[in-house]
Amino acid sequence: MNKKILILGSVFGLFAIAIGAFAAHGLKPKISVQAMHSFETGVRYQMYHALLLLIIGNIGGVSEKNKKIIFYLISVGVLFFSGSIFALATNTLTTIDFKVIGFITPLGGLLLIIAWLILLINFVKSYKN
Known part of the structure; x- marks a missing residue:
């Protein structure tokens, strides 16, 4: 599991990094x-x-079961949260109306x-004493 997480x-x-650079240089004027x-x-x-x-992926103290759960929550959470924000922020550049997927942004945040x-x-x- 650690390999997948890493x-x-x-x-x-x-x-x-790549999306941020693209935004700073390609999207900013648009x-x-x-x-x-x-x-x-x-x-x-x-x-x-x-x-x-x-x-x-590099620490102990987190059970494998919890690592797996956290892995899936973060995977879907980032895709929903960040992905929907990317789509919504660039909505004016496409013919697709991404506003219909706006409800997944808070769902992604909740998963995170x-x-x-x-x-x-x-x-x-x-770490109970």
């Missing part, structure tokens, strides 16, 4: 300031969770929150 963390980090801020939020949260996956909560609970249980 690979996904690396992929999310790689794409966060979308509104507000849309650019939203896009940057998506990139930032993707990178935060890429780093979290790299940490989880649950991943952090499971990590917290795992630490509290693991």
Whole structure:
């Protein structure tokens, strides 16, 4: 499981850098300031969770069961949260109306929150004195 976690963390980090650079150089003149801020939020949260996956893949104190649950929550959470923000921020550049998928942004955020909560609970249980 650790290998999958580390690979996904690396992929999310790689794409966060690439998408962020694309936004800064290619999108900035084409979308509104507000849309650019939203896009940057998506990139930032993707990178935060890429780093979290790299940490989880390398630490002890988190059960394999919880690592697996956190892996899936972050996988779907980042895709829903950041992915929908990327689509919504660039909505004016396409003929597709991405506003219909706007409801998955908070769902993705909720999945990310649950991943952090499971990590917290795992630490509290693991390190009881």
